Amino acid sequence: MILADKIIRLRKKNGWSQEELAGKMNVSRQAVSKWEGAQAIPDLEKILRLGELFGVTTDYLLKDDIEDEEFTDPNLDSSVKRITLADANEFMEWRKSASIWIATATFLCILSVIPLFILGAASEIPSVGISENFAGGVGLIALFSIVAIAVGIYIYTGIKNAPYEFLDKEPFDAEYGVRGMVREKQKAYRNTYVKGNIIGGCFCVLSPIALCAGVFTENEFLITVMLSVTMLIAGIGVVFFIIAGVRWASMQKLLKEGEFSVQGKKVSRVKESMGTIYWLVVTAVYLGWSFVTNSWHSTWIVWPVAGVLFAAVMILCNLFVDKNH
Template sequence: MIFADKLIRLRKKAGWSQEELASQMNVSRQSVSKWEGAQSVPDLDKIVRLSKLFGVSTDYLLKDEIEDADVIVSEENDSNRRVTLEEANHFIEVKIETSKMVANGVFLCIISPICLLILGALSETKSFGISENVAGAVGLIILMILVAIAVAIFIYSHSKTARYEYLEEEIFDTEYGVISLVNERKEKFQNKYTKNNIIGVSLCILAMVPFFTGVMFEENNLILMVSLLCLALFIVGIGVVLLVRVGIIWESFAKLLQEGDYTKEKKEKSPIIGVITTVYWLSVTAIYLAITLPTRNWQEGWIVWVIAAVLFPGIIAIVNVLKKSKS
């Protein structure tokens, strides 16, 4: 029996279409069609991968004289989990649900210093009658409450998806129809993913425009400058929400298809924009507090937020480039 006939038999036994096998092998459907039509033979690396995928020896695939009775089954392949159609559907739905939660949690982290900044500015204006101590205490309390809520959201979201952690770390197989389902949902989601990324990145880049406009005309108006800075943080937050929501859903497709950072060769976690964003803005907040807490002059730390907002689009761009370069 020649290689082409063996491949057809193994594929049908696994219940896969040519397209699904092609997805498992990270090749085109045309390549699989040529293999099965005896028009070409895969290279050695792909032969080894086929042997692991189907649980047979490379000798069985390459030597025509070896028939089914001589197949050597790979014990490693037998231990692989098999993702069912129901599990794949549920995983995607859970990711869609938790993507909203995580995005909202990141948004809370980004806007958490707004009250502290506004109250700090108001304390500098005697007409409002707010002391620096009161402004600092209330602002910090609100900041910590928002961050605590965000952390609670992250923990709850993780608990919802904990049962699917193996998709990131382990090699698994999929039942018939799973690959087609995921590819179909991914294709339908493509436009929304692209649109949200364009809008999200644009908002992050343009967020500081109102602030710099205010600097040109009302540089000495403390309350106005702080308000525009807070507006910039709010706009950045909205942009990040858009990026995080579609990013998490898009990664769920990659995990099920074992593509990008989740191929069978890699199986290593890739940086998630939401994680990077949360760490970034919490670090900025920590730096701001380290500068302003000793003196309680909350307006002195403005420059931290301006620099952070200007640098943030670059951080997002770098993360996206790194993710693509790994794919």
């Protein structure tokens, strides 16, 4: 393979256009075009720069009989998957879309119990003419239907994310230029990430105001409506958290930083398992209590209490993980 073909191959692996490579080499696009068309040969200084830029040896660039890339890192493990610039950009673009899907599914899960709450409270009003059994039945149908849509979205994002699962499960290396590019994107996104978390936090903190306002009335239906408004506002806050967090996490994952470092992955797996178990238990308690007592209008208290206790559970989880690592 001649030098011209190797330059084309390496440029495309890194996801660069001729203009981008020319900018990195401080030459014109026409010069790169001539190199790739075998109409001109870079001088020695440019050869050395190409080797540094692509992370390959000058022997690989200059010797036509060397077909396989020879990287300048002597410790590079060829069995470890290497992330190119194109791979990194594709992954971050997908996670940008996935953040919307995941936020939508989570928002639906939060709102799924609202029809059950509203119908349950309405059944207590004689003038409405809805029986408790009818309200409970329709409310449960709505709950499971909405959750089914959310689960479908989660499954879809999981399938679409399958090609990138190795980032969590296997060691990987980034080709030359990938980390620099990701850091630039991370730097540009930082303000948006901070704003997303601030807005999400404000929505979550302010969400109980609606429920507190309902305390000043003895109308149970109005209290239930205020509870639903509280959940709606909290759900909006969660959406901001997820969209900002998923996009930020995609960059940290490529950089192997934060919770995606070797130590961070261990901590994250423990916290994720604890969180899953916790909410499954809470859901089981809520449904069990509600079915046994048929008091759907009052068993909703499980959710705000569980939300408050969840913070305590996560703090204890962090203390346990820190103590054992």
